[in-house]
Amino acid sequence: MATIAPVEHGHHVGTDPHGEHHHPELGFWQKYVFSTDHKVIGVQYGVSGLLFLFFGFLLMLVMRWQLANPGLPVPVVGEALKGVFGPTVMTDAGALTASGYNVFGAMHGTIMVFFGIVPLAVAGFGNYVVPLQIGAPDMAFPKLNMASYWCFFTSGVLMMGSFFVPGSAAKSGWTAYPPLAGIADLEGGNIWLNGQTVWLVAMVFNITGSLLGSINFITTIIQLRAPGLTWMRLPFFVWAQFVTAFLLVLAFPPLEAAGFMQLTDRVFGTSFFMPTGLMIGQKVAQSWSGGGSPILWQHLFWFLAHPEVYVLILPAIGIVTEIVANNARKPIHGYKPMVYSLFGLGFLSFIVWAHHMYMTGMGAKVAAFFQITTIMISVPSVILLTSLILSLWGGSIRFNTPMLFATAFLPMFGIGGLTGIPLAFNAVDLFLHDTYYVIGHFHYVVAPGTIFGLFAGVYFWYPKATGRKMNEFLGKVHFWTSLVFINGIFFPMFIQGMAGVHRRWYDGGATYEQLTAPVLHWNQFMTVSAALLAVAQLPFIFNFFTSWKLGQKVGRNPWDATTLDWDTPTPPPHGNFDKPLEVFRGPYEYSVPGHPVDFHPQTQRN
Amino acid sequence: MLNSILKYFPFFTDAEVPHTVAARPDTGLYSAKLGIWLFLASEVMLFGGLFSAYIFLRIGAEPGYWPSGLLNVPVGTANTAILIISSVTVVMAWASLKMRQLAKYKFYMLITILCGAIFLTVKLSYEWPAKFNHFGVFIKKEASTKYEDFLGNKHLEEGGQPPRWEISGHLLDAPKGSAYAEQAVKNAEHFAHETHRHDFVTPAEDDYVIQLDPVNANPSDKDNDRPHFLQRPLSDKIAVIKASDVESASVFAPRHSTYFATYFLITGLHGLHVLGGILVFLYLWLPFKGGTKLYHSNPEHLANRVEIAGLFWHFVDLVWIFVFPIFYLL
Numbered sequence: 001m002a003t004i005a006p007v008e009h010g011h012h013v014g015t016d017p018h019g020e021h022h023h024p025e026l027g028f029w030q031k032y033v034f035s036t037d038h039k040v041i042g043v044q045y046g047v048s049g050l051l052f053l054f055f056g057f058l059l060m061l062v063m064r065w066q067l068a069n070p071g072l073p074v075p076v077v078g079e080a081l082k083g084v085f086g087p088t089v090m091t092d093a094g095a096l097t098a099s100g101y102n103v104f105g106a107m108h109g110t111i112m113v114f115f116g117i118v119p120l121a122v123a124g125f126g127n128y129v130v131p132l133q134i135g136a137p138d139m140a141f142p143k144l145n146m147a148s149y150w151c152f153f154t155s156g157v158l159m160m161g162s163f164f165v166p167g168s169a170a171k172s173g174w175t176a177y178p179p180l181a182g183i184a185d186l187e188g189g190n191i192w193l194n195g196q197t198v199w200l201v202a203m204v205f206n207i208t209g210s211l212l213g214s215i216n217f218i219t220t221i222i223q224l225r226a227p228g229l230t231w232m233r234l235p236f237f238v239w240a241q242f243v244t245a246f247l248l249v250l251a252f253p254p255l256e257a258a259g260f261m262q263l264t265d266r267v268f269g270t271s272f273f274m275p276t277g278l279m280i281g282q283k284v285a286q287s288w289s290g291g292g293s294p295i296l297w298q299h300l301f302w303f304l305a306h307p308e309v310y311v312l313i314l315p316a317i318g319i320v321t322e323i324v325a326n327n328a329r330k331p332i333h334g335y336k337p338m339v340y341s342l343f344g345l346g347f348l349s350f351i352v353w354a355h356h357m358y359m360t361g362m363g364a365k366v367a368a369f370f371q372i373t374t375i376m377i378s379v380p381s382v383i384l385l386t387s388l389i390l391s392l393w394g395g396s397i398r399f400n401t402p403m404l405f406a407t408a409f410l411p412m413f414g415i416g417g418l419t420g421i422p423l424a425f426n427a428v429d430l431f432l433h434d435t436y437y438v439i440g441h442f443h444y445v446v447a448p449g450t451i452f453g454l455f456a457g458v459y460f461w462y463p464k465a466t467g468r469k470m471n472e473f474l475g476k477v478h479f480w481t482s483l484v485f486i487n488g489i490f491f492p493m494f495i496q497g498m499a500g501v502h503r504r505w506y507d508g509g510a511t512y513e514q515l516t517a518p519v520l521h522w523n524q525f526m527t528v529s530a531a532l533l534a535v536a537q538l539p540f541i542f543n544f545f546t547s548w549k550l551g552q553k554v555g556r557n558p559w560d561a562t563t564l565d566w567d568t569p570t571p572p573p574h575g576n577f578d579k580p581l582e583v584f585r586g587p588y589e590y591s592v593p594g595h596p597v598d599f600h601p602q603t604q605r606n
Numbered sequence: 607m608l609n610s611i612l613k614y615f616p617f618f619t620d621a622e623v624p625h626t627v628a629a630r631p632d633t634g635l636y637s638a639k640l641g642i643w644l645f646l647a648s649e650v651m652l653f654g655g656l657f658s659a660y661i662f663l664r665i666g667a668e669p670g671y672w673p674s675g676l677l678n679v680p681v682g683t684a685n686t687a688i689l690i691i692s693s694v695t696v697v698m699a700w701a702s703l704k705m706r707q708l709a710k711y712k713f714y715m716l717i718t719i720l721c722g723a724i725f726l727t728v729k730l731s732y733e734w735p736a737k738f739n740h741f742g743v744f745i746k747k748e749a750s751t752k753y754e755d756f757l758g759n760k761h762l763e764e765g766g767q768p769p770r771w772e773i774s775g776h777l778l779d780a781p782k783g784s785a786y787a788e789q790a791v792k793n794a795e796h797f798a799h800e801t802h803r804h805d806f807v808t809p810a811e812d813d814y815v816i817q818l819d820p821v822n823a824n825p826s827d828k829d830n831d832r833p834h835f836l837q838r839p840l841s842d843k844i845a846v847i848k849a850s851d852v853e854s855a856s857v858f859a860p861r862h863s864t865y866f867a868t869y870f871l872i873t874g875l876h877g878l879h880v881l882g883g884i885l886v887f888l889y890l891w892l893p894f895k896g897g898t899k900l901y902h903s904n905p906e907h908l909a910n911r912v913e914i915a916g917l918f919w920h921f922v923d924l925v926w927i928f929v930f931p932i933f934y935l936l
Contacts, residue, residue: 138623140637215644223625223637249648254655261659264871269861272659272868276668289744289854291671291864296662300655575622 034150036142037574041149042128043465046458048156049120053451054537056111059104061530064489066096067508068527088168101506102171103195107163109174110199113308114206115156117450121315122248123152123213125457126241128465130217132565132572133235135226135581140219144212151209158202162195170199175301178273178294182265183280186287191267200263207256214248217241226564228583232339233602235563235587236325236332239339240318243346244311251307251350258300265292273297295360302353310349312446313413314342316453317384320406323456324388325588326561327403328395329598332588334387341380348377358429367426374424381417385410401475405456408483409449416444419494434504437497440490448486455482455540462544463558467570468551474543481536488529492522560599563587567603627907642914646921653925656872660932663864669768673865674936675821675833676740676774676858681733682934685725686926692721693923696887696916703909708901711912715891718919722884729877737858737866739789742774743814744863749851756818756845758825765831771853773822773845779815781849786857793817801842812849817841833935869933876929879922886915 035041062081065074074081078094089100096104131139139145162169167189172181176199185194221242225234234242261272269287276290325332332338354362354370362370388410397403419441422428432438455478463469499519501509508523509516557566564583568576581603589600624630625637633640664672699714745753750771754760757770778794780786797817798804816822821830823841856862860870890897890911900908 136623140623140625141641142623144641211645211648215641215648218644219637219641222633222640223630223635224623249644250651253648253652254658257652257655257659260871260875261656261867264860264867268859270867270871271861271864272663272871289856289861289863291663291667292867293662293666296659299662300659303655 034146036138036146038127038131038139038142038145039465039572039576041145042124042126044149045119045127045152046124048153049116049118049124052111052156053116053120056108056116057534057537059108059111061534062096063101063104063108064527064530066101066506068523070507070510071095085163086168098506099171100168102173103163103168105504106170106173106176106199107159110159110170112446113174113312114203115159117312117446117454118210118308119152120454121319121450122241122244122311123148123210125237125315125319125454125461126213126217126244129461129565130238130241131220131224132464132568132576133238133563134221134224134229135564135577135583136220136224137575137577139216140223141216144216148209148212148216151205151212155202155205155209158198158205162198162202165193165195165198166190167194169195172196175305176200176262176297177301178262178265178292178297179275179278182262182274182288183278183285186266187280197263197266200259200266203259204256204263207252207259210248210252211256214245214252217245218249221245226581226583229564229602230583232336233583233586236321236335236338237315237318239342240314240321243342244314247307247311247314247346247349251304251311254300255304258297261300262297295357298357298360299353302356303350306353306356307346307349309442309445310345312450314345316409316450316457317388317413319453319457319460320409321388321391322563323402323406323460324391325590326460326559327398327400327406328392329398329590330391330395330588331586331590332387333390333393334383335586335588337383338387341383344380345377345384348373348380352377355424355429358426359433364426371424371426375421378417378421378424385414385417400459401470401472401479402456402460404476404479405452405459408479409452409456412444412448412452416441416446416449419444432497434502435497436493436501436503439503440493440497443490443493447490448483452482455479458544460559461565462547463551463554463570464565464568465571466548466551467553468547468549469554469558470543470547470551474539478536478540478543481539482533485529485533485536489526489533492519492526495519496522557601560597562589562599562601564602567601627904627910636910638910638914639917642917646917649921649925653872653875653928656868656875657928657932660868660872663868667864670771671744671863671865673772673863676865677869677934678733678736678837679833679835679934680837681728682930685728686930688721688725689923689926692718692725693920695721696912696919700909700912700916703901703905703912706905708898711901712891712898715887715912719884719887719891722880722887726877726880726884729873734870739776739793740774740858741777741786741789741814741816741855742772742858742862743816743847743855744771744853745773745847746851746853747771749848752851753845753847756822756825758830761826767831770825773816773818773847774858775816775818775822775840775845777814777857778817778844779813781812781814789857790815803842814845814847814849814852814855816845816847818843818845872929873933876922876925879925883915883919883922886918890915 032040035044062074065072073091073094074096078090082090082092082094085100085103089097089103091097127139127145131137159169167185170176170181170184172184176196181196184196191197221234221238261270264270265272265274265288269289271288271290271292273294273296274285274288274290274292275294278285278288278290321332321338352370352374354366355374358367392407399407419437423432423438423441459470459475496509496516496519499516501516501519505511509520513520554570556568556570558570559566564581567581569578583602584605585600585602587602589595589602591598592600623637625635627636629636695714695717699711699718702708702710702714745757750757750759750769753773756773759769762769776793776797777786777790778797780790784790818841820838820841822845823843824830858866860867890908893899896911898908900911
């Protein structure tokens with residue numbers, strides 16, 4: 001897409017006498033590239049996020065090949081990968097090197113979390129949908145919004161570019177734990193031009209963009225609600241974005257501070273995270289004065305990264321809520337408890353971070369505190385999930401593609417959440433820490449959980465953005481195949497993890513065969529599932545692009561929905577609304593007894 | 607296909623967004639005021655992260671590895687006063703605009719900008735360079751008795767104080783191949799010029815020769831057990847330290863110790879905030895379209911801009927109110 005686009009446009013400007021030939025260049029850049037319109041920025045963020053998700057998934061496919069077939073060349077594309085990523089990452093024969101495995105692992109995590117899901121879920125859907133749902137003409141600060149995207153874009157270019165610096169990209173995990181991350185690639189290398197340093201610089205840009213965006217969201221939601229749209233009439237998706245934005249505003253800056261500190265450790269030789277007497281290759285490291293603390297990084301990192309989990313999941317819950325209410329044709333069960341639960345989740349997510357750090361030996365008292373808060377946070381999570389399940393009860397459910405993904409979200413997120421409960425306990429966690437059990441747990445939350453929610457959202461709002469529905473048959477093929485194969489990847493991880501398979505083993509556990517033999521064969525099963533999951537995305541990609549031209553045309557409100565986003569022309573013009581707005585009722589008045597149709601839009605007086 | 611995508615976005619300018627100038631009745635805020643408070647919340651967390659790092663590292667520091675009394679307190683106090691004055695004048699500038707007195711606004715804003723500029727100048731042309739020409743060596747613990755005359759650990763132990771491992775002052779001669787050789791030559795020339803002494807020159811090739819800080823010159827003097835408000839000049843005393851007895855040695859740069867790492871990172875980031883504030887104030891003070899020119903078309907809008915820039919400035923001031931005691935006094 002990206003490569004053919006400008007050519008097509010140039011052709012259009014050159015040949016069409018009725019085209020916008022007054023200021024074609026200026027017009028193009030202002031309208032479609034450096035745009036301040038929340039819908040364009042939403043689509044920019046969304047498409048960038050989808051591309052990054054796909055790229056992060058491909059990195060994982062190469063890793064999974066290596067896990068199932070240690071040391072064998074990657075089929076078909078092995079040599080091409082060698083050409084692209086160089087000898088640090090791929091052997092001459094086209095197999096993944098140990099260092100390359102670390103690179104792909106670190107970048108998979110980084111890209112999926114900070115460049116895939118957050119941009120798509122928070123910035124993409126948030127930008128496109130929130131102003132529409134609250135009846136605003138745009139975000140409160142349109143220029144800031146544009147700055148946010150271009151900060152993100154810069155960070156994406158830096159992060160992708162880091163694959164091509166000497167020694168390849170960051171290889172110390174997406175958590176970038178020092179002292180490993182503090183010394184990576186420094187010996188004999190350029191202190192600025194190496195994977196980990198570029199990673200840090202890119203993250204600073206990423207965080208800055210994210211802060212600008214989240215400040216904008218909160219201000220927009222508080223200041224630009226349409227007349228009559230009181231707090232308890234807000235669609236749940238708006239609430240979810242509201243709490244998410246607060247998490248981002250408050251949790252990201254400490255990581256930015258930590259990023260600065262690790263950067264100065266690497267570049268100016270400070271010792272924030274470098275301990276006294278650090279040994280590198282049997283020699284005491286001379287480049288640092290010592291006196292720093294690696295544990296400090298873990299605190300600052302997880303102070304962000306635990307709320308980040310809720311940043312990943314809350315927008316998806318918001319999307320699922322919209323779609324469940326719309327397709328169950330029923331009001332959401334327990335709207336207010338759900339809103340309060342969001343705030344409970346948001347607050348508690350700030351005081352659970354050290355449950356990622358039980359291995360640091362924090363002592364029984366501190367561990368007890370974090371075990372208690374971690375168990376407490378399951379209460380609001382369960383309220384949210386239960387309310388959504390109860391919302392289905394007694395509904396006349398329409399199982400269209402968005403609804404299929406939304407309903408599948410519920411058990412998948414349930415598995416992810418429930419498997420997390422054992423990990424909350426210090427004693428269990430010491431055994432399961434860094435095993436595939438943990439990988440399975442959080443992937444169930446984020447992959448078949450969040451990503452299914454995001455797919456649901458794409459199918460749901462696609463008609464609003466383009467004026468055409470995506471193809472239902474292809475959507476259903478995409479759904480059922482994805483559902484089967486994604487479980488084929490992640491469920492065996494629980495089995496392997498409980499048998500003690502460690503997440504960082506580059507050969508999938510072959511070296512420790514006497515330990516892993518009973519569960520080693522699952523590697524083949526998971527890798528085949530991953531490859532088939534990739535194939536299962538083809539209908540989606542095909543559908544996404546062809547429906548733009550060939551999909552079924554729709555009007556303002558194709559889903560018979562009640563919220564304000566379906567009260568605009570399709571697609572919404574600049575300024576969004578074509579009539580003065582007033583809101584008279586709550587967001588989910590479906591199947592109201594006595595009302596002639598089964599939905600009662602928020603703007604309808606009677 | 608692209609054209610079919612593009613035709614959905616026929617936009618030229620920002621949409622008309624309400625509440626950019628006038629407050630929304632039910633929240634009582636114009637949007638930028640809410641925005642700046644949220645931004646300041648994130649800034650609190652940013653500096654909060656750094657201050658937590660300070661606490662964490664200071665508590666975790668080995669005894670004797672967290673120095674105090676190395677910064678110039680009178681200069682820091684003066685800078686604190688300057689920032690506080692500028693916080694007052696920025697409010698005066700805003701109030702003048704609210705009363706529609708453009709000349710007064712320009713006057714008070716100028717004072718604010720000058721205060722910020724003085725603050726930065728003091729930091730960059732005096733305080734930081736002085737640190738970069740101050741040298742400290744940490745003595746290996748097993749060698750520390752050799753340097754008891756400069757460390758005074760017996761005296762400190764009797765007084766129940768943490769031990770001292772560092773000898774600091776001006777570097778007069780460095781071991782061969784040291785990155786600080788050039789600096790040492792300059793200091794040596796200066797020292798010879800001031801004292802007419804030449805006896806310190808190059809006793810051996812692997813020694814550090816240091817013109818001592820008062821605290822290392824008389825480490826057992828009770829007077830050195832307490833902090834001093836006024837900075838005392840370097841003594842004439844010299845220490846010669848064998849490179850093999852040294853754990854680490856550098857000027858007072860970020861790499862010197864976790865103390866200076868936190869000092870430079872926090873004051874550096876704070877300095878960047880001061881610089882940002884000055885640039886914004888300059889923009890609002892000069893006849894730009896969004897600056898004083900705006901006064902003639904929409905004075906309230908300019909007043910709002912000054913108000914939110916002022917809120918930011920108060921925050922920058924507030925950060926310094928924390929920075930000053932934790933680095934200069936404690």
